[in-house]
Amino acid sequence: MVETETQIYRSACRMCHGGCGVLVHVRDGEVVKIKGDPESPLNRGKLCVKGLSSIEHLYNPKRLKHPLKRVGERGEGKWARISWDEALDTIAGEIKRIREENGIESVALGTGTGRHHFQHVLRFANALGTPNWCEPGTAQCFIPRILTGVMTYGDLPVCDYYGDVNPACVLVWGHNPAVSGPDGEIQFKIKECLKKGTKLIVVDPRSTELSKKADLWLQVRPGTDDALALSMMNVIINEELYDRPFVEAWTVGFEELRERVQEYTPDWAEEVTWVPAEKIRAAARMFAQTSPATLEWGVGLEHTPNCLQTVRAVGLLPAVTGNIDIPGGWILGNHVVNDVPLLLENLPPEMQDKRMGADRFKVLCSKDSLFPSAHIPTLFNAMRTGEPYPIKAFLIFGNNGLVTYGNSKEVYECFRSVQFLSVMDIYMTPTAELADIVLPAATWLEVDQVVGLPFVVNNVALAQQKVTSLWECRPDEEVFIDLARRLDLPVGTEPLEDVYAQQLAPQGISFEELRERGFVSAETEYRRYEQRGFLTGSGKIELFSGYLASLGYDPLPHYREPPESPVSAPELAEEFPLVLTSGGRIQQFFCSEHRQVPTLRKGHPDPVVEIHPETAAELNIQDGDWVWIESPRGRIQQRARLTQIHPKVVNVQFGWWFPEEEGPEYGVWKSNANVLTNNGPPYDPALGTYQLRAMLCKVYKVA
Numbered sequence: 001m002v003e004t005e006t007q008i009y010r011s012a013c014r015m016c017h018g019g020c021g022v023l024v025h026v027r028d029g030e031v032v033k034i035k036g037d038p039e040s041p042l043n044r045g046k047l048c049v050k051g052l053s054s055i056e057h058l059y060n061p062k063r064l065k066h067p068l069k070r071v072g073e074r075g076e077g078k079w080a081r082i083s084w085d086e087a088l089d090t091i092a093g094e095i096k097r098i099r100e101e102n103g104i105e106s107v108a109l110g111t112g113t114g115r116h117h118f119q120h121v122l123r124f125a126n127a128l129g130t131p132n133w134c135e136p137g138t139a140q141c142f143i144p145r146i147l148t149g150v151m152t153y154g155d156l157p158v159c160d161y162y163g164d165v166n167p168a169c170v171l172v173w174g175h176n177p178a179v180s181g182p183d184g185e186i187q188f189k190i191k192e193c194l195k196k197g198t199k200l201i202v203v204d205p206r207s208t209e210l211s212k213k214a215d216l217w218l219q220v221r222p223g224t225d226d227a228l229a230l231s232m233m234n235v236i237i238n239e240e241l242y243d244r245p246f247v248e249a250w251t252v253g254f255e256e257l258r259e260r261v262q263e264y265t266p267d268w269a270e271e272v273t274w275v276p277a278e279k280i281r282a283a284a285r286m287f288a289q290t291s292p293a294t295l296e297w298g299v300g301l302e303h304t305p306n307c308l309q310t311v312r313a314v315g316l317l318p319a320v321t322g323n324i325d326i327p328g329g330w331i332l333g334n335h336v337v338n339d340v341p342l343l344l345e346n347l348p349p350e351m352q353d354k355r356m357g358a359d360r361f362k363v364l365c366s367k368d369s370l371f372p373s374a375h376i377p378t379l380f381n382a383m384r385t386g387e388p389y390p391i392k393a394f395l396i397f398g399n400n401g402l403v404t405y406g407n408s409k410e411v412y413e414c415f416r417s418v419q420f421l422s423v424m425d426i427y428m429t430p431t432a433e434l435a436d437i438v439l440p441a442a443t444w445l446e447v448d449q450v451v452g453l454p455f456v457v458n459n460v461a462l463a464q465q466k467v468t469s470l471w472e473c474r475p476d477e478e479v480f481i482d483l484a485r486r487l488d489l490p491v492g493t494e495p496l497e498d499v500y501a502q503q504l505a506p507q508g509i510s511f512e513e514l515r516e517r518g519f520v521s522a523e524t525e526y527r528r529y530e531q532r533g534f535l536t537g538s539g540k541i542e543l544f545s546g547y548l549a550s551l552g553y554d555p556l557p558h559y560r561e562p563p564e565s566p567v568s569a570p571e572l573a574e575e576f577p578l579v580l581t582s583g584g585r586i587q588q589f590f591c592s593e594h595r596q597v598p599t600l601r602k603g604h605p606d607p608v609v610e611i612h613p614e615t616a617a618e619l620n621i622q623d624g625d626w627v628w629i630e631s632p633r634g635r636i637q638q639r640a641r642l643t644q645i646h647p648k649v650v651n652v653q654f655g656w657w658f659p660e661e662e663g664p665e666y667g668v669w670k671s672n673a674n675v676l677t678n679n680g681p682p683y684d685p686a687l688g689t690y691q692l693r694a695m696l697c698k699v700y701k702v703a
């Protein structure tokens with residue numbers, strides 16, 4: 001018998017946004033084991049259950065194995081196998097036709113959250129010359145934090161878990177980093193940090209692993225974080241708890257901010273936020289008087305139409321308390337690698353002006369945006385109505401939009417009306433079932449990639465390695481290059497090695513060298529602003545944002561009541577008395593993914609709605625009952641779990657569909673949170689954010 005040798009590849013897990021260091025064991029071309037890499041500075045050998053289930057995902061029999069074309073009516077679920085050449089010729093042909101008939105802006109690109117190919121989608125859109133691309137998170141996930149970070153600090157600040165000084169206080173706000181976040185590996189970092197006796201403040205309506213460990217837990221009413229943050233700022237300023245020398249030397253607009261927060265007293269905020277005034281004062285004092293302190297902020301802040309101002313209000317707390325770019329504080333990243341070159345220079349200003357939403361949501365969509373993308377409801381409605389101009393083709397690379405965009409029923413109508421829809425995905429999904437062409441995507445084990453982490457600021461960069469290749473599945477990046485070549489585009493046709501080389505330029509190494517080393521990292525340099533200032537317009541931290549003022553937006557944070565709340569819609573609240581929040585990530589799944597991975601599904605078989613025991617008792621609901629959750633837009637079923645969530649709040653899980661049920665719908669209307677949410681106005685004036693949280697609902701038992 002011939003002994004076969006096991007090869008071990010050092011790589012980066014991407015079952016979530018990623019990138020825990022892993023050791024992938026391969027024998028005879030087959031991945032046989034995946035272990036945490038003990039040498040990785042990020043996860044130090046640990047992996048979560050998703051990472052450990054990667055092999056079940058890789059070899060899952062439900063994966064898409066080759067390109068498909070629709071043979072029946074749209075959405076009928078009838079498919080025929082085709083070759084890659086036919087699939088790509090069809091897509092390129094449609095792009096050419098629409099470019100001639102309507103203009104290239106009528107071709108839109110869609111992608112999903114933080115995938116390896118995210119920046120390549122923008123690169124391809126810019127190479128094509130269309131201003132219209134979108135991703136479900138642009139106005140309501142992470143991008144608001146990035147944009148706010150850049151306009152205020154010149155970069156996105158992150159928690160310093162990397163140096164010799166441990167944070168002495170962590171303020172966790174609208175975030176649950178023990179389970180989720182823009183970087184999965186942070187779950188291991190924050191647990192290490194808290195073990196050292198760090199003080200913990202949690203702002204969350206829901207009871208979580210972290211709220212149970214917290215020194216202070218503020219059970220805020222969903223959607224009123226702006227009020228809460230501004231009242232904490234009121235305490236910090238009026239009780240003189242701020243860092244006066246730092247504020248005087250390194251910020252602009254402090255006096256204006258002082259004036260602004262006078263109306264937001266803790267007593268006022270108690271009524272608005274449901275958090276007792278004494279607790280607000282205690283949290284403000286603890287955060288300001290414990291040094292170094294840091295902020296873990298999450299998507300819980302970004303799902304209301306006052307998104308930008310809420311994120312700004314919370315994000316100014318570390319500035320006035322002098323916690324920026326100090327050891328154990330809130331640091332500006334190292335950028336050990338470059339971004340993928342986005343080719344934005346390829347889009348002329350006139351084309352940028354045509355971007356859907358550019359005339360209204362300047363911080364998200366206009367050419368003045370720091371990271372421009374299309375406004376999702378405007379883009380989708382153009383598919384259906386042809387206004388302000390038609391969107392004829394939508395090319396999706398890794399997004400299950402029917403489940404993840406607000407107001408799923410309307411999204412369904414929009415996707416059905418577009419003339420040409422293609423979807424590239426790992427699995428057949430309810431969204432892909434609406435397409436004309438479906439392309440099979442590679443999983444993370446089948447892709448080479450430079451992975452910079454934490455996202456955006458890149459203190460560490462890892463090589464994600466292609467260790468195998470299954471069926472006819474391909475990495476998205478290769479498809480963009482193939483399409484660019486078929487369309488004879490002037491840019492975007494270069495081989496991937498060139499892109500990796502540009503990313504790795506600051507290190508002066510090739511991808512092959514990164515592969516050998518596994519990862520590169522850099523010592524954090526603190527207080528770099530002392531040499532170069534902050535990379536903002538004023539060179540200082542902008543408490544008063546000159547950028548927002550120049551675009552006509554409020555340069556100082558303010559509170560705005562959510563539009564569908566017991567306060568702003570009291571009559572509606574008589575019929576829908578509970579406040580709905582959605583999201584609340586779970587360890588086993590990533591957004592709408594992984595319901596077909598047996599180990600993960602076994603760990604979490606059903607969608608779960610969290611209700612307080614007293615509220616449940618009033619409604620005659622027991623733990624484990626299936627209940628209806630109904631909003632003014634529709635109703636869904638999930639299984640009740642009784643928890644210490646705020647008694648007037650319920651949390652529905654999002655991302656649910658049932659791959660085991662029959663297509664083409666796969667039960668997408670049964671438990672999908674976005675049947676309940678709203679993609680209509682009012683939108684955030686600067687970002688166009690729609691409402692995924694802080695709406696009204698009622699709950700009752702399924703008969």
Ligand SMILES: Nc1nc2c(c(=O)[nH]1)N[C@H]1C(S)=C(S)[C@@H](COP(=O)(O)OP(=O)(O)OC[C@H]3O[C@@H](n4cnc5c(=O)[nH]c(N)nc54)[C@H](O)[C@@H]3O)O[C@H]1N2
Nearest residue numbers: 112113136141398399400404424425441582583591592654
């Ligand atoms: N109600 C409510 N709705 C929400 C949220 C919420 O909290 N509440 N959260 C919102 C947020 S923050 C986000 S970011 C979005 C997420 O929304 P999406 O990005 O749509 O979510 P996913 O389900 O992660 O990914 C979509 C698809 O990408 C496929 N995929 C994974 N990897 C690849 C790949 O490498 N290539 C290709 N081609 N496909 C791939 C997956 O199989 C999946 O079908 O949802 C948003 N929707």
Ligand SMILES: Nc1nc2c(c(=O)[nH]1)N[C@H]1C(S)=C(S)[C@@H](COP(=O)(O)OP(=O)(O)OC[C@H]3O[C@@H](n4cnc5c(=O)[nH]c(N)nc54)[C@H](O)[C@@H]3O)O[C@H]1N2
Nearest residue numbers: 174175176180181206222223298299300583584585590591
């Ligand atoms: N395991 C796993 N990891 C993930 C994901 C996943 O699905 N599973 N999704 C990825 C994505 S796309 C994202 S954006 C991140 C999100 O990761 P997080 O930012 O952690 O997002 P959530 O878990 O949706 O919400 C965080 C917390 O906010 C609370 N919350 C809800 N409404 C409000 C509110 O109005 N105010 C406040 N203060 N808190 C509120 C919720 O109860 C929840 O505990 O995680 C990423 N990582």
Ligand code: SF4
Nearest residue numbers: 013016020048051184
């Ligand atoms: S946290 Fe994310 S990157 Fe780390 S093992 Fe889990 S899925 Fe993989």
Ligand SMILES: [Mo]
Nearest residue numbers: 113137141299
């Ligand atoms: Mo997200």
